[in-house]
Amino acid sequence: MIVEPKVRGFICTTAHPEGCKESIKRQIEYVKRHGQKEGPKKVLIIGASTGYGLASRISLAYTYGAATLGVMYEKPAKENRTATPGYYNTEALEEFLHQDGYYGESINGDAFSREVKEMTIAKIKEDLGQVDMVIYSLAAPRRTDEDGVTYSSVLKTTSVPYTNKSLDLRNNQISEVTVPAATEEEEIATVKVMGGEDWALWIDALKDAGVLSEGVITIAYSYIGPKLTYPIYYEGTIGKAKEDLYQTSVLLNETLKDLQGKAYISVNKALVTQASAAIPVVPLYISILYKVMKEQQLHEGCIEQMDRLFFENLDHLEEELDEQQRIRMDDYEMLPEVQEKVAEAWDYVTTENLSEYADIKGYWEEFYHMFGFHYDNIDYTKDVEL
Ligand code: NAI
Numbered sequence: 001m002i003v004e005p006k007v008r009g010f011i012c013t014t015a016h017p018e019g020c021k022e023s024i025k026r027q028i029e030y031v032k033r034h035g036q037k038e039g040p041k042k043v044l045i046i047g048a049s050t051g052y053g054l055a056s057r058i059s060l061a062y063t064y065g066a067a068t069l070g071v072m073y074e075k076p077a078k079e080n081r082t083a084t085p086g087y088y089n090t091e092a093l094e095e096f097l098h099q100d101g102y103y104g105e106s107i108n109g110d111a112f113s114r115e116v117k118e119m120t121i122a123k124i125k126e127d128l129g130q131v132d133m134v135i136y137s138l139a140a141p142r143r144t145d146e147d148g149v150t151y152s153s154v155l156k157t158t159s160v161p162y163t164n165k166s167l168d169l170r171n172n173q174i175s176e177v178t179v180p181a182a183t184e185e186e187e188i189a190t191v192k193v194m195g196g197e198d199w200a201l202w203i204d205a206l207k208d209a210g211v212l213s214e215g216v217i218t219i220a221y222s223y224i225g226p227k228l229t230y231p232i233y234y235e236g237t238i239g240k241a242k243e244d245l246y247q248t249s250v251l252l253n254e255t256l257k258d259l260q261g262k263a264y265i266s267v268n269k270a271l272v273t274q275a276s277a278a279i280p281v282v283p284l285y286i287s288i289l290y291k292v293m294k295e296q297q298l299h300e301g302c303i304e305q306m307d308r309l310f311f312e313n314l315d316h317l318e319e320e321l322d323e324q325q326r327i328r329m330d331d332y333e334m335l336p337e338v339q340e341k342v343a344e345a346w347d348y349v350t351t352e353n354l355s356e357y358a359d360i361k362g363y364w365e366e367f368y369h370m371f372g373f374h375y376d377n378i379d380y381t382k383d384v385e386l
Contacts, residue, residue, distance in 0.1 A: 002383055003082055005373045010169045010277035012371040017384055019372025020088035021095075027055060027303040028096055031062040034311060039064040040133040040217070044120065046071045046111050046202060049086030050370065051273035052221050053137030055302035058093065059310045060133070067103035067128055071111050071120060073140070077386035085274075085371050103127065112143045112198055121209045130213040134206065136199045136220040139275035143193045153193035154237050155279050156182035162231040165349070167284035169277065172360060174351045177280050182237045194241035196220070196248020203252055207259070216261040218252060220245055221268050224330060225285070226339050228346060232281045246326070264317065266327040269305055272366040283363065285342070288349065289333065290359035292341040298332040301366065305329050 006013045043060050047053035048070025060066045074087035082088075090106050097104030107123065109116040124131055142152045157179055166177040182190070191197075199220050206212050222242045225233050233239055245265065252263035270276060270286050277283055293299040300308070309329055313320050322328050332338065345357040354360050368374035 001080065001386055002381065003386075004380070005368060005371060010283070011274070012367070012373075014082045014371065015085040015088055016372030016378070016380065017083070017088045017091075017386065019369075019375050019378050019380075020085050021092035021372075022375045022378055023369055023372060024058070024089055024092040024096060027058045028062055030303050031059050031307055031311070034063075034307075036063060036065055037311075039310075039314060040066050042067045042069075042128045042131045042213075043133040043135065044069050044071070044124065044131045044206075045135040045137065047137035047139065048072050048106065048135075049074050049090045051137070051139065051271075051275065052268060052302055052306060053135060054086070054089055054093070055306035056135045056137060056310065058303065059306045060135075061097060061102050061104065063307070063311045065102060066133075068097070069120065069123060069128065069131070070104075070106040071116065072106060072108055073110055074108055080386075082386055088372065110144070111138055111202075112140070112145075114146060117202060117205045121205065121211055124206075124211045125209070128211075130211050131206070132213045132216055134203065134212070134216065134218040136202065136218065138194075138198070139273070140193055143198070145192075151189040151192040153190040153241070154182055154186045155232065156180055156186060156237050157231050158182060158187055158235060158237060158240060159231075164231075164281050165284060165346070166281050167287065167354075167358075167360075169283060172351070172354065174284065174349060174354065179232050179236075179280050187237050187240055190237040191241045191244045194238060195244030196246075196251075197244070199245065200248050200252060200255075203255060203263070207255065212256075212259055212261065214259055214261075216256060216259055217264065218256070218261070219264045219266050219327070220249065222246065222265045222326070223270065224267050224334075225270060226334070226342065228343060229281060229285055232279065238279070246324070249325075264321075264325070264327055266309060266329055268329045269300060269333045270330075271302055271305070272363060272370065273302070274370065277367065284349070284358065285346075287358035287360050287363040288342050288345045289338070290362045291357065292338055292345065293332065294359060294362065296338060296341075298335070298338065300332070
C-alpha cells in the first residue's frame with residue numbers, strides 16, 4: 001500500500017513503516033558516533049516506543065550494550081490501517097538490536113495494569129534475572145484503575161481561565177485561546193494519570209519480586225519551562241501531576257535505600273512529541289524555542305537530550321543535580337539568553353510574521369518525522385507492507 005500522511009490537527013493518523021525505521025536508524029547512528037563505555041547492563045523502559053523513552057532505550061543500548069526490555073501501548077496494522085508509529089519504531093529497533101547482537105524485547109500492553117506489571121516481572125526473571133535501571137517515560141491520556149474506574153488527564157489551569165496566543169496546527173494561524181480552569185475532580189484525575197502513583201506501583205512490584213539489582217537507578221521525566229507557559233504547564237493540571245511525580249521520587253529514594261538504589265527526576269527540554277503537540281500554547285512556544293536555540297547552536301532533539309543524559313552525565317549525576325536533587329536537561333532551554341529571545345519573539349509573533357520568529361518549518365519537519373514521513377531518502381511513492 002502507498003502510505004501518505006493524514007494529519008488531523010495535532011495528530012497524524014497514519015505512519016510509514018520504512019520512514020519509522022529510518023528514524024530509528026538515524027538515532028542509532030547518532031549514538032554510535034561516540035563508541036561504548038561501561039554502565040547499566042539491563043534496563044527496563046516503561047513508555048519505550050516513541051519520544052523520550054525510545055531515545056533513552058536507543059542511547060542505553062548503544063552506549064552500554066545494555067539489554068533493554070520495553071513496555072509500550074501501541075496498535076499493530078489492521079486491514080488498511082497502518083500501525084501506530086511506536087509499533088513500527090519498536091519493530092525496527094528490535095530488528096537492529098538483534099542484528100547487532102543485543103537483547104531487545106518488548107511488552108505491548110497497558111502499563112497501568114497489574115497484568116502488564118506481572119508479565120514484565122516474569123519476563124525479567126526468565127531472560128534477565130534482574131534490572132539495574134528503570135526508566136519511566138509514560139505519557140498517557142487516561143488510566144483505568146484496578147477497580148475499573150477510568151481517569152482522564154486534562155490540560156487545564158488550576159486557577160482561573162488563561163488566555164494567550166496559540167498556534168492552530170490545522171492552518172498555522174496564530175489565534176488566542178482560552179484554557180479553562182479544571183475542576184477539582186479533573187485535577188485529581190490528571191495526577192492519577194500523569195503523577196507518580198503508577199511509577200511507585202512499578203518500583204514496589206519490581207522490588208517485591210526481587211528483580212531490582214543492588215544500586216538500581218530509576219529515572220522519570222518531567223518538565224518545568226518558562227514563566228510564559230506556567231499557567232498551562234507548571235502551574236496547570238499537568239504541573240500538579242509533575243509535582244506529584246517529584247514527591248514520588250523522594251519516597252522512592254526511601255524505598256530503594258536498602259538496595260543502595262536511587263530515584264531521580266530528569267527535567268527535560270520541550271520537544272515536538274505526540275504528547276507535547278496536544279498541549280495548548282506549547283507548540284507555539286516550542287517553534288519559537290527551536291528558532292532561538294538553532295540560531296544559538298544549542299538545539300537538541302530527543303536523541304541528543306537522552307544521549308547527553310546517558311553518555312555524558314550518567315557517571316557523575318550527583319554533581320549535576322539542582323537544589324531539589326533533580327537532573328536538569330533543560331539547562332540550555334532555560335538559559336537567560338535563550339528565554340529573553342523567546343519572550344521577545346512571543347510578543348511580536350503574528351500569523352503574518354510566523355516564519356520570521358518561529359521555526360515553523362522545523363516544527364512540522366519533526367512532526368512528520370515522528371510518523372515516518374518527510375525523510376528525503378525514502379521513496380514514498382512505493383508500495384510498502386503495513
Ligand atoms: P510520547 O507520547 O512520545 O511517549 C509516550 C510513551 O508512553 C509511548 O511509548 C507510549 O506507547 C507509552 N504509553 C502511553 N500510554 C501507555 C500505557 N497505558 N501503557 C504503556 N505504555 C503507554 O511522550 P514523550 O513526550 O516522550 O513523554 C514521555 C515523558 O517525558 C512524559 O512524562 C513527559 O511529560 C516527559 N517530557 C516530555 C517533554 C516534551 O516536550 N515532549 C518535555 C519534558 C518531559
